Amino acid sequence: MNIQDKPTGVALWRQVADGIERGIADGTYPSGEKLPGETEIAEIYRVNRHTVRRALATLAERGLVRAERGSGTYVEAPKLSYPLRSRTRFSEIVGAGGREPDGKMIDAFTEPSPRDIAKQLGLKTGALLVRIEALRFADRTPICIGTTWFPASRFADAAEVYARLNSTTKLLAHYGIRDYRRLSTRITAAIVSATDAAKLDLALGRSVLIVESTDVDLDGTPLKVSRSRFVAERVEFVVENA
Amino acid sequence: MNIQDKPTGVALWRQVADGIERGIADGTYPSGEKLPGETEIAEIYRVNRHTVRRALATLAERGLVRAERGSGTYVEAPKLSYPLRSRTRFSEIVGAGGREPDGKMIDAFTEPSPRDIAKQLGLKTGALLVRIEALRFADRTPICIGTTWFPASRFADAAEVYARLNSTTKLLAHYGIRDYRRLSTRITAAIVSATDAAKLDLALGRSVLIVESTDVDLDGTPLKVSRSRFVAERVEFVVENA
DNA sequence: TCAAGTTGTCTAACAACATAGACAACTTGA
DNA sequence: TCAAGTTGTCTATGTTGTTAGACAACTTGA
Structure with missing residues (x-):
């Protein structure tokens, strides 16, 4: 040298x-x-x-x-490249990057839907929802933490199923949904909250990408709405302009 | 920018x-x-x-x-890449580089051979030689200037022929020599002489590659000996080690 | 011959790069 | 608790890069 x-x-x-x-x-x-x-x-x-x-x-x-x-x-671990396409599955994307995806349910509730979530799911305000709080990992490194809402009418025991499968994709498959697609994704960013920081194993003051997404089945019926915070320094969203 | x-x-x-x-x-x-x-x-x-x-x-x-x-x-023009192989022809090499070869006879004499040239040509000292002084060009840029000796016994009117054809290869072909090969090439370098500099369109103080070569026909009979000065900044010799 | 345009050379000043040494603040493991 | 090893920060000094302006030396074409 x-x-x-x-x-x-x-x-x-x-x-x-x-x-x-x-x-x-x-x-x-x-x-x-x-x-x-x-x-x-x-x-x-x-x-x-x-x-x-x-x-x-x-x-x-x-x-x-x-x-x-x-x-x-x-x-630093290389950033997870996270394409935002019609087919967007956390487990598939992580797996495609040669890393092992995992999920961990933190909390779950069945509760009436707030107005905005109801609207996105095509339900009436107050309709029952299953709300799941979960952490997701790639090779045991926390990638994101977030909330997913399912209509309780269709996915009554989603919480139990998720707790067992640790994967949204597998959960939907369990309900007979072979395929589904991403309807929309909105992205913004913020400084990580103290509670998130602890769960994400992230120092205070770091930034997170905030992603709100809606997925629908092949008929266009809304299946779930998610609001997740992704660790900015561990992930990179890719939007292909076809 | x-x-x-x-x-x-x-x-x-x-x-x-x-x-x-x-x-x-x-x-x-x-x-x-x-x-x-x-x-x-x-x-x-x-x-x-x-x-x-x-x-x-x-x-x-x-x-x-x-x-x-x-x-x-x-x-600057890119250097002429000049491979030194068994088959070494100025006109072919220049043509292979996508440039137009040319030659220009400056002077010619018929005279008895000095000892060293005679030895290389397999002749007795004092045997008659045709000595041709010539300039060679690639796309009208002077590449080298030098002397070529031919045995006068075999190539009596070489001077007239060269003056007409401006090519050693064509000259030999004119005498029925379809093919010949390079027996040896020796290379050294020096500062250009004032007289050469003028003819080569080269500034004083520049260097020239000095090449002495012997070519023989397919029977191994010496055909010619050359001593040329190549403009160093316009040519690059390539020796492939097979 | 002359004007315009070119490269060559010089001086000066400031910013960026690089080295050197010292010490503080912190983590780790014995 | 402590020693060893680590990154963070500071001061100082010399070298290299970059800009600026001026003028000389030379070539070209009108």
């Missing part, structure tokens, strides 16, 4: 940053693992520690690494 | 140099053509003229462009 010599027009810190990024890409520094210490990296590239720090700072800004004071600098 | 903004870790002059090099590669600035003036390039990239000059300096050092004071900066 000898950089330097003649002026190349590329700053040292940039060369170090590129080198580390390459190391992350090719698996030299696996996802989640600790990078060598700043002093050691400086030795590797024969460069001052401040130069290494600048390189790491740009990588941190891009979310590729995360520095923890007193402990070390760690490779 | 807006560079700048945030620190990228890549020096401006380097970005400009890369941009111009891309322009040369993709034909925006065709070979031999004049680049925009330094002032204009500076405007294009929104950069100081000194920055452009540094970019051009690195390109000139690599031989991609050539600055002419008072006139402009020109894209």
